[in-house]
Amino acid sequence: MSVEPCSSSPADQGDIIHPRVLPFIIVHLTCLAIFWVDVQPIDWIICGALYVIRMFGITAGFHRYFSHRSYKTSRGFQFFLAFLGQSSAQRGTLWWAAKHREHHKHSDTEEDIHSPVQHGFWYSHVLWIFSKRGRTVDYSTTIKDFQKYPELVWLDKWDRVPPILLGVLVWAIAGWSGLVVGFFVSTVLLFHGTFTINSLSHVFGKQPYVTGDSSRNNLFLAIITLGEGWHNNHHHFPSATPQGFHWWQIDITYYILKALSVFRIVWDLRLPPAHVVEGERKLSLTTIENAAQQLAASFSTEHIGKTVLKAWTHTPKLEELRNRARISQAEVEAFLKEMKILELPSITNLKDQAQKMFDHIPSLNPIVERANQIIVQAVSAWLLQSDVCETAVAV
Ligand SMILES: [Zn+2]
Ligand SMILES: [Zn+2]
Numbered sequence: 001m002s003v004e005p006c007s008s009s010p011a012d013q014g015d016i017i018h019p020r021v022l023p024f025i026i027v028h029l030t031c032l033a034i035f036w037v038d039v040q041p042i043d044w045i046i047c048g049a050l051y052v053i054r055m056f057g058i059t060a061g062f063h064r065y066f067s068h069r070s071y072k073t074s075r076g077f078q079f080f081l082a083f084l085g086q087s088s089a090q091r092g093t094l095w096w097a098a099k100h101r102e103h104h105k106h107s108d109t110e111e112d113i114h115s116p117v118q119h120g121f122w123y124s125h126v127l128w129i130f131s132k133r134g135r136t137v138d139y140s141t142t143i144k145d146f147q148k149y150p151e152l153v154w155l156d157k158w159d160r161v162p163p164i165l166l167g168v169l170v171w172a173i174a175g176w177s178g179l180v181v182g183f184f185v186s187t188v189l190l191f192h193g194t195f196t197i198n199s200l201s202h203v204f205g206k207q208p209y210v211t212g213d214s215s216r217n218n219l220f221l222a223i224i225t226l227g228e229g230w231h232n233n234h235h236h237f238p239s240a241t242p243q244g245f246h247w248w249q250i251d252i253t254y255y256i257l258k259a260l261s262v263f264r265i266v267w268d269l270r271l272p273p274a275h276v277v278e279g280e281r282k283l284s285l286t287t288i289e290n291a292a293q294q295l296a297a298s299f300s301t302e303h304i305g306k307t308v309l310k311a312w313t314h315t316p317k318l319e320e321l322r323n324r325a326r327i328s329q330a331e332v333e334a335f336l337k338e339m340k341i342l343e344l345p346s347i348t349n350l351k352d353q354a355q356k357m358f359d360h361i362p363s364l365n366p367i368v369e370r371a372n373q374i375i376v377q378a379v380s381a382w383l384l385q386s387d388v389c390e391t392a393v394a395v
Pocket of ligand 1 (some may be wrong): 103107197198202215235393
């Protein structure tokens with residue numbers, strides 16, 4: 001819940017310096033060559049096939065295997081998954097998985113580099129990749145478990161080798177039109193399809209589980225990303241191989257992995273336990289705190305504050321508020337409670353709102369009580385700040 005009646009400071013996003021932004025732009029511009037080449041139906045078939053196959057490399061490889069180790073496989077297939085994922089030109093496997101592990105560790109906090117809640121849509125969707133923070137990763141701690149494979153370390157260092165080889169192969173098979181549509185157009189579609197999970201799946205969709213972040217379930221995103229759109233499920237239980245927890249939650253990546261497990265190409269696929277699917281797992285204190293912040297943020301401090309300020313003008317209440325503020329913050333909050341301000345949401349209001357926001361709420365009372373506390377603190381801070389601002393303006 002933000003309390004900034006006087007001014008607001010924009011997020012620090014002025015660190016986009018990395019020269020790799022140039023090739024990224026060139027890949028996009030190359031797609032315009034579609035107007036100069038003789039496009040054949042086969043080029044679109046290659047485009048679709050390379051989108052699906054490489055998306056599988058990202059979701060089954062980069063995400064569910066290298067980031068979360070949700071199943072096991074052989075060293076040979078591990079390398080194949082890394083190579084396939086990297087053919088999508090989304091940098092190295094180890095960099096990708098390490099950044100993703102950081103995302104789960106700090107979801108939607110200031111430390112989460114691609115949080116749309118913290119840094120806005122475009123930064124979370126793509127710009128973060130070219131920032132200093134986006135480029136930096138501590139390989140020795142974050143992705144230590146895969147550092148022991150020299151072939152993965154080599155591939156990660158020479159991350160452009162797979163996409164270049166794929167591009168040459170497509171050109172050799174299907175010529176210039178194949179290269180433009182089959183390779184470049186599908187690569188750009190793949191970029192943005194993948195990036196929606198960082199951006200849109202933290203903005204649009206339902207939140208059946210209390211995860212303390214803004215991850216959501218979204219059918220459309222699940223379809224274009226072969227199952228990654230069940231992102232709230234995934235944040236609820238990241239180590240599960242499937243991300244669709246119910247039969248109707250389409251998860252193409254999982255179906256393919258399940259088929260591969262029949263041939264023992266992959267094994268030990270991890271399923272979410274029944275109590276996790278039912279949303280009955282006890283929440284951590286951090287999740288309770290984050291969920292309370294989310295619940296509190298669904299009420300406007302500014303609206304409540306302005307209504308109270310209007311009602312209290314020409315009454316001694318603001319003076320009393322200032323007097324209490326000289327004693328302590330706790331006194332201010334006690335005073336607001338004494339005043340029985342109708343605009344402040346009651347515990348019942350908060351419970352109703354929480355039930356609208358989440359399908360499963362295992363720790364409803366602590367979340368609601370903490371949200372109530374946050375709102376009272378935020379409104380009192382807003383009132384005092386506004387009072388100071390108005391006094392300053394008057395002087
Ligand atoms: Zn996420
Ligand atoms: Zn993940």
